[in-house]
Amino acid sequence: MTASSPNLLFGTIDEARTALADGSITSTALTQSVFDHIEAIEADVHAFIRLDRSNAMEAAKEADQRREQGATLGPLDGIPISIKDQIVTKGLETTAGSKILSGYIPPYDATVVQRLKKAGAIILGKNNQDEFAMGSSTEYSAYGATSNPYDLSRVPGGSSGGSAAAVAAGAGFASLGTDTGGSIRQPAAFCGVVGVKPTYGRVSRFGSIAFASSLDQIGPITRTVRDAAHMLQAIGGPDPRDSTCRDTPMPDLLSSLEDGAKGLRIGIVKEAFEPDGLDPEISSRVMETANQLAAAGAELVPVSIPSLPHAIAAYYLTATAEASSNLARYDGVRYGQRADIGDVRKANLVDMYNQTRSEGFGPEVKRRILLGTYALSAGYYDAFYVKAQRVRTLIGRDFQRAFQQCDALCLPTSPVAPFAQGERTADPLQMYLADIYTIACNLARVCAVSVPAGLDASGLPVGVQFICNHMQEPMLLRVARACEVQTGGYNPPTPIQGLSAEGG
């Protein structure tokens, strides 16, 4: 890091761009300093499953060469970022946080990775996560837990906890996460950064290791809303390799970004402030943020999503059912881990399956495969899966009704503050219930964002969530930016600044 930019590691993509453009830093130097920073903090944070130093440095060199030749590609050219391990990277081991995929080297790049590479972004490595994106704390990783940069004894949220912790800790300017029921937004809220779950079908899922195909969506985790816009702009839009990806081209996300709060109708979801489990400090912080937006010219509208309380049940049936099928391919036959079954000529196929899957999957994944298998079984399908789809339809309708009255819904991202590691793993149901605010928009396929809304009394980040209708990402980011202006957005975490020699 050069002396002229002591805080660039915690800065924005645009600040890095400026530094690259005015020659005060090269991409090579920037990337190297990020790796140095990661080295300094990684033992405490553990945001990465693996780093890809040599390829990253090579890509940075190429970005510098392009810049010298005046052929810079765009806002992300030369910018170091990271990718959740759920997203496949050609030639770079990809495990989805699971032992069963250890050693798996993908033969192709996910569409989003391809697009980021084409935009010149430097891929530092793969972020830690809950195994197969199943979890809300990144404690269910086969490769160890990630810590929250604001309090190392606490969880960063999940499942994209490695992505959120890396970005919060200054280990790269952005990361891609995946969000099936809140896996981008909840860790973003826990780590005081911005996390966007785009509309289902806005970003190609090709290369996103499937957890629940009808709910999964890739999105950016960044320190600022503007950075999220840069990332989403690069990764979104039609992809012929994903039939569920919409044909609509990605609109310009930056042009309306600074349009402000004036004239916005912000829906305050009644049901969101009712649950017993809602931390009062979070509740009041979210309301305070809404009031700040109102003071800045927005109109607050009370709205209702009556089906919201049923979202958890509908979600955990749909997601586990799809997961039970999506995870069937990890059978030890073709790739990834196969259990040692002795002499294969004497071994039995079913034993190979059983042992491979017993050893390869962690407890939360097994729990969900069992739940999902049950939900799809003969005699239970109608009562569980089909009924869950009906509830899903109702939730979608409730959202549509709400969006007739407002431009964006406002609610907490998580009902609780980042909890201590080990605090909730013993009680899976408690963990599931904490997804209450995030899962409904996956079911309704709408877009949502978590924006940092300052710290609570214990110095832990609080996130406020906005939800907009299908394909309304320009509006979503405008609202998020208006909020960021009010709350001040991202603040570098103190514990990390203490760890990193260069950070302070």
Next chain:
Amino acid sequence: MSRYAMESILERWEPVIGLEVHAQLKTRTKIFCGCPTNFGGEPNTHVCPVCLGHPGTLPVLNQSAVKMAIATGLGLHCTVTTESVFARKNYFYPDLPKGYQISQFDKPICTEGWLEIVLPERTFRAGIERVHMEEDAGKNLHDAQTGLSQVDFNRTGVPLVEIVGKPDLHSAEEAMAYLKELRNILRYLDVCDGNLEEGSFRCDANVSIRPSGTEPLGTRVEIKNINSFRNVGRALGYEIRRQARALESGDAIVLETRLFDADTGQTQSMRSKEESADYRYFPDPDLLPLRLDQTIIEEVRSTLPPLPEDVRSRFNEQYGLRPYDIAVLTDEKDLALFYEEIVTSGADALAASKWVQTEVLGRLSGDKLTVSDCPVPPERIARLLTHQSEGRITGKMAKDIFEKMWREDADPDKEVEQIGGVISDDADLRRICGEIATQFPDETAQFLAGKTKVLGFLMGQLMRQTKGKADPKKASKLLRETLEAIGTEGK
């Protein structure tokens, strides 16, 4: 049990048979990825991350497979549904890389149709319950020498339609006729090559029996692993007898799947219903429901080639062919087309029918060729037949010329010109007849003495000396006249 006793048992029981056929669609690429579909190829060379089920990959539906499935439905008089859904059939097997097969389940692409079955004694319609699209699985290979099992995924993701027939068939013969007609229809539609050996046309049979003259269906047994038309007959014949014998001796039929063993000609129990897997079908969230608007259905309908039944009725109405000839000529699409081209090139329809059945088919089977490999094009056959019908050559000559056309690629016009064609000029023939009478005075005398049978000998001599070129009708008439004239002169 004696043969007689068995046959009388069979009179007391009526078989009820429904067939399920898996037909491979003739698309260039697989149903959900761009890999080639050609048969053969080194193991695992027609594969990609998508059909190998790599993490993160997604299926994209091949639109040409959809069009072929629509054509299949239309060819079977089905309703093409405007919305069908791909589902996942979940089960573990090494040849199934995703751990599920993408198949249509409760919302297939086509429903409710029929096909026409022509038997010697009757023609009837057999119902089609549904046609649905699905992907094929790979192939497990077991090496007895090494004791290892390997998987070839070349076939994984090859597009199939499953055609589920209604239980409208009541004998092994009807079942075979159904299969032949179905295969023929698919070949007429050009959606499946119908190759049983390469597995592009595979059949499972559901069989039950019930007391003759009663309505309620008996317990059904599914027979798998039938891989030739002949084996369909053998498997069904065995199974019908097995069930009849069991019921006659007071045993119950178990709802089960049985495998046909071509070596023993018997069926063996594979698994009972209780052991059958719960496939946990649910709509595949990676694929949107397949919505077809009327435009695409009509587009396929408008380009639909003629079906066997259309060709059959045309051959009857336009060409006046008899049912037997129609059956032979329409049995293969290529043969029907071949025949029809001879007719449209100017040959007489009946003569062409006879020629194709006696000359062409015989030579093809002798040379182990298919119609599409026939060395003589239909248009040349038409010219040859025209020469014959217009009297320039005799039937014998036509056959000889055809032999040259077959072996040496000869042109019929040139051949006819070269041999000079038929001797049909009255003066020429009279001269020849006179010469014959002179050469065979004894026979001539015998004839004149009333032994008219000797005319055949003289006629034979005439044909031999003219190398078969004499117009036989005319020559025979003139020979008689010539001989009679000699007799008159002699008196």
